[in-house]
Amino acid sequence: MGLTDALNDRQKEAVLTTEGPVLVLAGAGSGKTRALTYRIAYLIGEKKVDPWNILAITFTNKAAAEMKTRVNDLVAFGAESIWVSTFHSMCVRMLRRYADRIGFDTSFTIYDADDSKTLMHQLIKSLDMDPKQYKEKGVLADISSAKNELITPEEFARQNAGDYRKMQIGELYTAYQDQMKKNNAMDFDDLIGHTVHLLETDREVREYYQEKFRYILVDEYQDTNTAQFRLIELLAGKYKNLCVVGDDDQSIYKFRGANIYNILNFEREYPGAKVIRLEQNYRSTQNILDAANGVIAHNEGRKEKHLWTQEGAGSRVRFCVYDTGRDEAEAVVKDIEKAVQEGTPRKECAVLYRTNAQSRAIEEACVAHDLPYRLVGGVNFYQRMEIKDILAYLKTIDNAVDDLAVQRIINVPKRGIGQTTINKLVVFGSANDMSFYDACRHATYIPGMGKAAAKVEQFVEEMEKYRQMADEEPLEDLIRAILKETGYQAELEAEGTVEAESRLQNLEELISKAVDFEKNKAEDVSLKDFLEQVALVADIDTVDPDADRVFLMTLHSAKGLEFEHVYMVGMDDGLFPSYRSIVDDDRDEVEEERRLCYVGITRAKRELLMTSARSRVINGETRYNKPSRFVEEIPDSVLTRNDESYGSYGSSFRSGDSYDGSYGNSWKSGNSFGRSRGDGEDSYGDGYSSWGRSRGGSSYGDSYGSGRGGASYGDSYGSSRGGQQAGSSFGHGHYGSVAYLERQEGLSQDVFDKKKPAKKKTENVYVTGKQLAASGKKQLDFQVGDRVKHVKFGVGTVAEIKEQPTDFQVTVDFDEAGTKKMYAQYTKLEKQ
């Protein structure tokens, strides 16, 4: 069978054109990943290219992982020697090898955004600048933009001579880079920038990689920034077998430095580049594509594309206006319930919004309707306080060169070492050109330390003990020892709040990550390796594909995903497009929002509902908006809207209908649901969710709690502000009904009685399915002696089951992988 049989002509072209620069303009849903993976398979299988000579770059770990898997499935051998990696991990890999050539130690540490903030905060203070005027976040944003454009501190200063504020920021930029070098640290932007610098200045290294990477592929090319562009240019400099895949219409990351001209000017930068357009869409109905095409056509300066499909027209796109944001949320949830009842899996429904703050209204409606949902986005696992604390301990134990890490934990839990003492240590350290930790070791020699010196000494002794331990004991034991002996765990346990409980659960999860890590690695895994891996992981991607829940996420997060039913809420002019983009002189701002709208529309496979609210509370104030201009840009031929009859058809209302008034004002003012045709066939007048279908037999309440995932909706609640939902492996109805009911009540209370502190709030907590397991311990469906199957380790026999307060520890003798201990909560063991 020919490899390319499964491809259309354009895709084939993208696969077969292996030599020279190629730009693949891949419209949404046009089979871009397919083309990319087949291209790799073709290179190896047909062109006999050594896998070792191939580099495939993506933006996210998830995309990299997916590509690896798919290539692996297509290629007979050698897939593991292909570099399939993100920009950042590729750079780390190169820098770990050659950073010494640009003045860093190859053991450099990687700073995340928080680390950078802490450092910048210190610098602003030490340079005597007004922290009100120079906020670390803003300063860092300016610096980041500069780095994305490969502007050095010197150049920055030169460019901004005359602008006082900018010059001050330039000072900070210089100081920041100096300090980073002293700390032997790099931030995420530096990883790219320093690699570019390395390749530019070191001919040997450059030629090595140019020779190695004869074939380069870049995914999501429209998201690259100038530094990344330059990096690719350097790597592809010799062979120029560069294939970039992207869609200028889906460029939505300008705010983080993406340069849309990288794709628009590709042909200019790479003369003779072959341009291939993938316009056949395999995802959506023609009506949805027409809507998308209609909207995006309003942008100027784009590569003309026209999506089409062999599928039929499908349903029309719907647009509904409600009186308030709450009505809108209710209506959307009702529509989803209806869809679910008609057979659409919940996980095939997604509610998309412009800003994270909008999730709250939807969440509340979901909870009120017992609709299981999964919130995507917000603060990620490794940025949670407790996780960062323990990682800071591990960093301190590992090599203590990261001053920020040491300072973070020196008084956590409280050791009576206050800011004054820390300041003295910092001063002493920098005066004597030693690290903060070394300063701690010399605490007794520091004048004016007094009683604090003994405490600092005590701290150093503790750390030294752990250092010893790290060499001899498994990671798990080390982390548990830290938690126990420092009193960190005890402190959380003493708190007794839901929040503290969830932090403990998060720590358990970290431990299980460490255990996993040690199990999967070869002999000598070091603490360093673990920290390395953790540094570049943005998200513990444990989204359980089985969990059947509605997705809630921002339009940005939705990129690359697809759903049967898509709900774009908050289609208000001023919210989307945002007010800022409308008033901005730069037309491009609205164009970026329009691209975002295009991305949202093209996520939908079958049904698309857009909604808007006449009044909406944003930041505590009520705002009144018109429908989004983007709605007006959708061709009438594919759009059904219910807002045009505003005021004229109020009387066509069937006010006696079944609703109990919970939507209050939307009924009274309810002009919104009237419609011109009063022929009775339509049931528009009576509610949100009918839309010309018969309502026969629909009763929303039926499905409550009875579905498979019925018990698990609560997973997501409580993370409404910034909680990343990691998903649960327990959405299968293992809970007893008692536990479920408790959960339900607890949550409802929490939602509707927010002002009463009676129930502990659980906001801003990383809530995982594990917590649910803690409230109703999962029953095991196997016992000692049973044969079970594990995803990674294969089949084995259960040797021992130990019951623990919140979980079962299961020991399994695997046929191939040996004996492993694992927690039932964290591991899916299937009875054979």
Add this chain to the structure above:
DNA sequence: CGGTCACCAGTTTTT
């Protein structure tokens, strides 16, 4: 040194 209260700012996000 640590806790409480008033004030302020407030898109989108990956690594």
Add this chain to the structure above:
DNA sequence: CTGGTGACCG
């Protein structure tokens, strides 16, 4: 409306 921060007081 909220969360994060800084000043002030015990």
